[in-house]
Amino acid sequence: MTDIVLESVEDVAPREALLDLCLGTERFAKSSERLREGRLPAEGLAFSAHGPDGRLAGTVRLWNVTAGPGKAALLLGPLAVHPWFRKSGLGGALMEQAVAEAAARGHGAIVLVGDAPYYGRFGFSAEKTAQLWMPGAYDRNRLLALELTAGAFDGARGLISPTGRKVATPSLNELIAGAADFRKSA
Numbered sequence: 123m124t125d126i127v128l129e130s131v132e133d134v135a136p137r138e139a140l141l142d143l144c145l146g147t148e149r150f151a152k153s154s155e156r157l158r159e160g161r162l163p164a165e166g167l168a169f170s171a172h173g174p175d176g177r178l179a180g181t182v183r184l185w186n187v188t189a190g191p192g193k194a195a196l197l198l199g200p201l202a203v204h205p206w207f208r209k210s211g212l213g214g215a216l217m218e219q220a221v222a223e224a225a226a227r228g229h230g231a232i233v234l235v236g237d238a239p240y241y242g243r244f245g246f247s248a249e250k251t252a253q254l255w256m257p258g259a260y261d262r263n264r265l266l267a268l269e270l271t272a273g274a275f276d277g278a279r280g281l282i283s284p285t286g287r288k289v290a291t292p293s294l295n296e297l298i299a300g301a302a303d304f305r306k307s308a
């Protein structure tokens with residue numbers, strides 16, 4: 123059986139390998155990636171599932187965005203389950219955990235780009251996304267949303283943009299200082 127837990131730092135490298143396996147490197151070209159790159163996932167909203175031997179079996183993350191001006195929301199993805207663990211409800215369990223925790227943390231709505239036949243079972247639809255758009259190329263029929271608070275997306279209109287915490291990147295001066303320290307200690 124697989125438990126769903128908050129993603130830990132030990133999951134980061136196995137997660138990249140799992141995403142490469144499940145989604146290929148073309149995942150980096152997706153419009154959703156434009157909302158994730160250089161950002162940290164939303165606080166407390168990155169989940170991992172491990173198999174009986176402790177290896178990573180599934181992952182899902184949520185990201186802070188604004189769905190047009192003044193409409194705080196979350197972007198969900200990627201969701202991935204290792205082929206060995208598919209079709210036994212793990213993807214659904216990851217989705218349910220992610221949605222429940224987002225609601226518990228007071229978020230009003232979630233958007234994603236994905237297959238309606240899969241995400242429809244969790245309440246996602248294109249009903250409230252007609253006036254929203256993603257950065258870059260995507261299939262507009264796959265832009266789906268779920269309101270966690272009724273009416274959260276009423277009047278939502280505009281570009282979906284990232285608002286999450288940025289990944290800390292060292293300045294050029296810090297990199298030069300670090301290289302000098304390294305030379306001294308070598």
Ligand SMILES: CC(C)(COP(=O)(O)OP(=O)(O)OC[C@H]1O[C@@H](n2cnc3c(N)ncnc32)[C@H](O)[C@@H]1OP(=O)(O)O)[C@@H](O)C(=O)NCCC(=O)NCCS
Binds near residue numbers: 145204207208209212
């Ligand atoms: C999508 C995914 C996460 C589902 O994981 P899972 O653990 O198999 O999910 P569940 O067991 O909860 O549900 C499986 C059901 O969903 C169906 N399903 C899976 N992907 C689907 C899709 N894209 N469209 C419609 N149905 C889909 C399966 O056929 C199965 O149907 P069944 O219950 O009638 O047999 C997994 O297939 C995966 O990692 N795929 C590759 C990555 C991907 O496409 N991620 C989603 C885009 S971000």
